[in-house]
Amino acid sequence: MVTAYHSRGLHEALRIREETGAIPLAGGTDLMVAKRRRAGIPPRFNEPVVFIGGLTDLRVVRMDQGMLRIGSAATFTDLLDDAVIPDIFKTVFLEIASPAVRNRATIGGNVCNASPAGDTLPLLYALDASVVLERVDGKRILPIDEFITGPGETVLQKKELLTEIRLPTVDLNIYFYRKIGTRRGYSCSKASFFGGARLTDGRLEDVRMTLGSVAPTVVRSKEAEKRMKNKNELAAIVPEIIAIYEKIITPIDDQRSTACYRKNVSLRLIRHFLYERILPEMRSQIKQ
Amino acid sequence: MKIRIVLNGKPAVIDTDPTRRLLDILRNDFKLTGVKEGCGEGECGACAVLIDGRLANSCIVPAGTVEGSEIVTIEGYRDTARYRALQDAFEEAGAVQCGFCTPGFIMAAEALLRENASPDEDDIRRALSGNLCRCTGYSMIVEAVKIASAGGKDLW
Numbered sequence: 001m002v003t004a005y006h007s008r009g010l011h012e013a014l015r016i017r018e019e020t021g022a023i024p025l026a027g028g029t030d031l032m033v034a035k036r037r038r039a040g041i042p043p044r045f046n047e048p049v050v051f052i053g054g055l056t057d058l059r060v061v062r063m064d065q066g067m068l069r070i071g072s073a074a075t076f077t078d079l080l081d082d083a084v085i086p087d088i089f090k091t092v093f094l095e096i097a098s099p100a101v102r103n104r105a106t107i108g109g110n111v112c113n114a115s116p117a118g119d120t121l122p123l124l125y126a127l128d129a130s131v132v133l134e135r136v137d138g139k140r141i142l143p144i145d146e147f148i149t150g151p152g153e154t155v156l157q158k159k160e161l162l163t164e165i166r167l168p169t170v171d172l173n174i175y176f177y178r179k180i181g182t183r184r185g186y187s188c189s190k191a192s193f194f195g196g197a198r199l200t201d202g203r204l205e206d207v208r209m210t211l212g213s214v215a216p217t218v219v220r221s222k223e224a225e226k227r228m229k230n231k232n233e234l235a236a237i238v239p240e241i242i243a244i245y246e247k248i249i250t251p252i253d254d255q256r257s258t259a260c261y262r263k264n265v266s267l268r269l270i271r272h273f274l275y276e277r278i279l280p281e282m283r284s285q286i287k288q
Numbered sequence: 289m290k291i292r293i294v295l296n297g298k299p300a301v302i303d304t305d306p307t308r309r310l311l312d313i314l315r316n317d318f319k320l321t322g323v324k325e326g327c328g329e330g331e332c333g334a335c336a337v338l339i340d341g342r343l344a345n346s347c348i349v350p351a352g353t354v355e356g357s358e359i360v361t362i363e364g365y366r367d368t369a370r371y372r373a374l375q376d377a378f379e380e381a382g383a384v385q386c387g388f389c390t391p392g393f394i395m396a397a398e399a400l401l402r403e404n405a406s407p408d409e410d411d412i413r414r415a416l417s418g419n420l421c422r423c424t425g426y427s428m429i430v431e432a433v434k435i436a437s438a439g440g441k442d443l444w
Contacts, residue, residue, distance in 0.1 A: 004306040032348040033329040098418020100343040184417040
């Protein structure tokens with residue numbers, strides 16, 4: 001039988017991590033699948049496990065000086081029910097798996113799994129999220145794109161816990177999220193796209209685009225975003241923008257989809273966002 | 289590890305490996321075989337139960353995460369008026385064929401109706417999106433939930 005620990009509070013959980021390097025388990029919705037064996041047989045955890053899902057310290061959600069702070073063990077249902085969480089997040093969270101999974105799965109788990117198909121990641125990358133990594137004797141804060149280094153890989157150390165996700169307030173008046181998958185209740189996407197923008201008097205003051213499931217980690221091009229920023233006409237530069245993404249979208253063939261389909265649909269989603277969501281609004285603002 | 293729960297209204301203490309699946313504990317230790325194993329990876333909803341009033345797939349719930357929780361399976365639910373309303377509605381709509389998925393759908397329907405007593409079709413389809421049925425084609429199940437909701441106004 002594997003050693004498992006209950007922790008009564010965050011400090012105790014951190015001490016268990018420090019002393020044993022136990023795998024943190026919050027909802028378990030992904031870990032239990034990864035470690036499963038046959039019916040009736042306990043899953044195969046080769047390392048000790050520490051249960052952190054019940055820690056109320058890790059489920060706090062609050063707005064603090066313009067920074068949205070989300071406890072890592074908050075479930076998606078917690079977040080969907082929370083008035084502090086902006087609609088832009090809820091649009092994304094509602095598309096994650098099924099109600100039964102959202103009731104147990106946590107945002108911290110989705111980040112730490114670091115799946116290329118992780119459903120929260122395009123949103124979190126687009127909104128410049130940071131992660132708080134705590135250990136017994138301190139903490140560090142990293143931008144999410146420095147925390148996740150590859151499929152299933154993060155820089156989380158054995159003695160650390162991801163305790164919080166922090167997001168600066170971003171003012172976006174257009175956003176568009178699309179998850180391409182086989183079935184709503186099935187959690188893995190073939191491709192996903194998040195686009196957000198702020199248009200004022202026809203001028204593109206802010207624009208962000210991120211894509212999931214089409215590279216080892218989330219795709220975002222700050223170069224492309226910079227080229228679009230502060231423009232009041234986009235049509236002329238769309239081809240050069242698409243060319244940038246064509247280079248950095250590098251999907252693979254797997255059981256869920258093909259590289260060819262993923263690339264095609266991703267570029268179509270970018271075009272859709274620029275031509276159908278931003279351009280018409282830009283033109284109508286300029287006319288007024 | 290000792291884990292305290294309330295199972296179908298009765299307090300219970302399980303002394304077990306806390307990484308075991310709640311599904312195995314319910315079926316093998318408590319012989320609650322109305323909880324079915326379908327996919328075993330949280331995607332078909334056949335093993336759905338209520339944990340503290342919320343739907344969960346017991347095949348991906350490790351026992352250690354339900355300490356102090358109240359768990360209701362189809363066996364604990366079937367003596368209620370709400371269950372009878374759902375049973376009648378499922379029969380009327382023809383929402384049961386082989387029946388393997390039915391306990392999970394009933395629990396998902398209860399989880400929906402206790403939050404939203406008058407769901408529209410989209411609410412129902414979203415609430416049932418984690419449950420698979422390979423017989424009915426879903427329309428009859430959606431219809432059954434509509435019938436239960438319309439007929440059971442005072443129940444939920």
